Amino acid sequence: MSVSLAGGVRFPKIYAYTTPEYEEKPWEGTRAGQGVIKIGETQRDVDVRIREQLNGVRMPVSTPYTLLLAESAITDDGRVFTDKDVHRVLERAGAHNAGGEWYECTPEEVAGAIQSVRSGVDLPGLRPTLSFPMRPEQREAVRLTSKYFRVHPRTPRARRRTSCGTRRCDLARPLRRIS
Secondary structure, eight states, X not given: OOOOOTTTOOOOEXXXXXXXXXXTOBOOSSSOOBOEEEEEEESSOHHHHHHHHHTSSOOSSOOOOEEEEEXXXXXXXXXXXXXXXXXXXXXXXXXXXXEXXXXXXXXXXXXXXXXXXXXXXXXXXXXOOOOOOOOHHHHHXXXXXXXXXXXXXXXXXXXXXXXXXXXXXXXXXXXXXXX
16 A cells, blocks of 8 residues: 655745836835745645736736745744735835835845744835936035045055064154164
């Protein structure tokens, strides 16, 4: 008598994907960026699960997608976690929920959130990034500093004996020879 485990052993997985429609969608939250990512979980084959979601209605052509990551949903101490745990970590860190399980974040941030849940260590905040030009006086200060260091390249100082007897002591006076 043979026993088959086919279909009996399941491994929970967290996956993240995007579609061409959402790949370059500008973020609407407080951070600047583009691309919306769907974060889900399954105990089955990830590609099969994604195709079920995208082709819920029978279409003549299947919807293309890009699988960004698929990782085990088991913590370092052996407990199972869900996509909702990953969602909570992302939201606490500052990622905007674009609706349902879709988030305005990068694949690296999703991987960081999964690792955060897995290890039990908080994910650092995802701060908004701003880009702005320097003020005129800052630009001038950088220009002058750069010019100074081009004209006066750094050269090693000659070591000399000082009054405290060391090779170099910034607080001591140079030793004078008495003849």
